[in-house]
Amino acid sequence: MIRKITLLIALLLANSLFLLAQEQDPVVQAIIKEANENSQLEALGHELMDGIGPRLVGTPQMKKAHDWAVAKYAGWGITARNEQWGEWKGWERGISHIDMVSPRVQSLRGTQLAWSPATPKKGITAELVVLPMVKDSMEFVRWLPNVKGKLVMVSMMQPTGRPDYNWEEFATEKSFARMKEEREEQTKAWNENMRNMGHNTRSLPGTLEEAGAAGIVASYWSQGFGVNKIFGAYTKTIPTLDLELEDYGMLYRLVESGQKPQLHIVAESKDLGAMPTFNTIAEIKGSEKPDEYVILSAHFDSWDGGTGATDNGTGTLVMMEAMRILKKAYPNPKRTILVGHWGSEEQGLNGSRAFVEDHPEIVDGVQALFNQDNGTGRVVSISGGGFLDAYDYLGKWLNPVPQEITDEIETSFPGTPARGGSDYASFQAAGAPAFSLSSLNWSYWNYTWHTNRDTYDKIIFDDVRNNAILTAILAYMASEHPEKTSRTKAVLPISNRTGEQLEWPTPRSPERKGGLD
Structure with missing residues (x-):
């Protein structure tokens, strides 16, 4: 027993000396x-x-x-x-200004992506279109002439702008489960359609550019209130923009309801070699x-x-x-x-x-x-x-x-x-x-x-x-x-x-x- 107590005292003393040395360094x-x-x-x-x-x-x-x-x-x-x-x-970023001018006027929240080509000095005004649902790449090729002179929306419209933690806090279990199931089905269909077109997010903008599109409009939601991922553009001559989820969803719904929304875009930037x-x-x-x-x-x-x-x-x-x-x-x-x-x-x-x-x-x-x-x-x-x-x-x-x-x-x-x-x-x-x-x-x-x-x-x-x-x-x-x-x-x-x-x-x-x- 005495030996155990002695050992314990020795360990405590050693630890105390170490702590003292630490404090005194x-x-x-x-x-x-x-x-x-x-x-x-x-x-x-x-x-x-x-x-x-x-x-x-x-x-x-x-x-x-x-x-x-x-x-x-x-x-x-x-x-x-x-x-x-x-x-x-x-490349040097300049001013980005994005306005809906039809069917009504509203300034939108968004920006051009890194290395995006600039618009002409006075900007561009064009109608928006969304990607079609196609069975295969040939059907997509036949649709491509429709993008000439248009702004093409290339991201899926999110079914909700509320992050999951917000749903989890306030929704009923049944409502939350239904939203997740519908979102999963929508995302699966969107990804399958991209494969049917024969493209991915990197290759699609260049193809639309070659077909005469006036610009690319995307929305990369980061699953939080008011927050988007902002990366780089894949176009060489036309601007690529990211719009925040709320504005992107509104425009997408306007296109789908046949109201032919138009944007006026000024996106200034400099290519510096x-x-x-x-x-x-x-x-x-x-x-x-x-x-x-x-x-x-x-x-x-x-x-x-x-x-x-x-x-x-x-x-x-x-x-x-x-x-x-x-x-x-x-x-x-x-x-x-x-x-x-x-x-x-x-x-x-x-x-x-x-x-x-x-x-x-x-x-x-x-x-x-x-x-x-x-x-x-x-x-x-x-x-x-x-x-x-x-x-x-x-x-x-x-x-x-x-x-x-x-x-x-x-x-x-x-x-x-x-x-x-x-x-x-x-x-x-x-x-x-x-x-x-x-x-x-x-x-x-x-x-x-x-x-x-x-x-x-x-x-x-x-x-x-x-x-x-x-x-x-x-x-x-x-x-x-x-x-x-x-x-x-x-x-x-x-x-x-x-x-x-x-x-x-x-x-x-x-x-x-x-x-x-």
């Missing part, structure tokens, strides 16, 4: 103090999201953001540069092992329906703030701390893939990479990424992080490597220990991911501040770690889809001339 305490008492997150977010705005690859705003970041780092005494890795189709594309790289040089790297990672580009606030403005803010804090609290790191603000992640991880391909010596020297991408929420999940020994070092690095932050985080080891999704996958494919700091949802997928509502007001700064503290402490601990991290790969599990053992992903080359024919 001056760098950790300086990181927490700076983050909480001198946060720059709100100011950075305002400058980036409100001032510069969305950061579509190939636009002047993307280049402006790169230059802004370099200047910010310079102001903090951190060396930074813009590193060109390719070219992209250059080939534009250089960049990654912004900043670093605090290591004092003992400068050729080993702790990398902070976030993509800089966005789609441009909103201002790219949670995808990935918040990840960008986390990494910039962490670097600012580290420069102040830990100015002479053991290893080089490098941050990568990657370009053209949205089109296939192109910036990070280019960096991995162009800098094998840095990839070989990676101690750890921490990536944050999926929204404004506090980090709630970290996976070992398929690295067998990740628990040994990540567990130690998480220990000094305040408990109010780590209590929210679930870890899984060894995990599996990513095959896409965000930029850490580019490094994992090359065998570098790279980890995703995965965030709480905050209705990300429906309301802000690639939508017209991804704006500054959706940022939860308390969560972003915690993420900056977490990232800075992880970077500090990884830099100070006595050994270089193990890259031993775990034996991957059997795929549920194929029944075969998963293989480690291999590096892929980036697209270095995007959208350029």
Whole structure:
């Protein structure tokens, strides 16, 4: 009994000593103090999201953001540069104005899609038509002459503009079930009709353009109140627009009831030809092992329906703030701390893939990479990424992080490597220990991911501040770690889809001339 009590006392003493050491680590305490008492997150977010705005690859705003970041780092005494890795189709958004002019007058809510051709200066006025229900592609070909001079509606009219959670809260079970069944049948019929036409959402706009359509009108509802996904156009000479669900549904019903609605559209934009594309790289040089790297990672580009606030403005803010804090609290790191603000992640991880391909010596020297991408929420999940020994070092690095932050985080080891999704996958494919700091949802997928509502007001700064503290402490601990991290790969599990053992992903080359024919 005495022996058990002695052992318990020893364990409690060891734990108390560890907690005391944690509390007394001056760098950790300086990181927490700076983050909480001198946060720059709100100011950075305002400058980036409100001032510069969305950061579509190939636009002047993307280049402006790169230059802004370099200047910010310079102001903090951190060396930074813009590193060109390719070219992209250059384009600049102008004014979009969409009005129904018949059978009555109403201004509509919508915008042109990225890389959409412009209308003539005075705009276009044309009647709307909807796609026919056809038995096969020949019937569709026979119908095609009907689109000449018309605006073609290419999206299914949604049966409801209320998200499912709203139905679930207020509808009767019978009513909710009937709506879902009718929507499922309608969606199935729509998809079958697309197959009968011999097209998909990518190929159809070009065919309609060749047949003489005046423009393409779509509506990509994101299953939330007032929210649509905004991506890119597939036309070369005629405008492509996205209308919010409410206006799109009204127009669709007017067409179907034979009232021949007409729109007047002004969609201004500029084709800028080939534009250089960049990654912004900043670093605090290591004092003992400068050729080993702790990398902070976030993509800089966005789609441009909103201002790219949670995808990935918040990840960008986390990494910039962490670097600012580290420069102040830990100015002479053991290893080089490098941050990568990657370009053209949205089109296939192109910036990070280019960096991995162009800098094998840095990839070989990676101690750890921490990536944050999926929204404004506090980090709630970290996976070992398929690295067998990740628990040994990540567990130690998480220990000094305040408990109010780590209590929210679930870890899984060894995990599996990513095959896409965000930029850490580019490094994992090359065998570098790279980890995703995965965030709480905050209705990300429906309301802000690639939508017209991804704006500054959706940022939860308390969560972003915690993420900056977490990232800075992880970077500090990884830099100070006595050994270089193990890259031993775990034996991957059997795929549920194929029944075969998963293989480690291999590096892929980036697209270095995007959208350029």
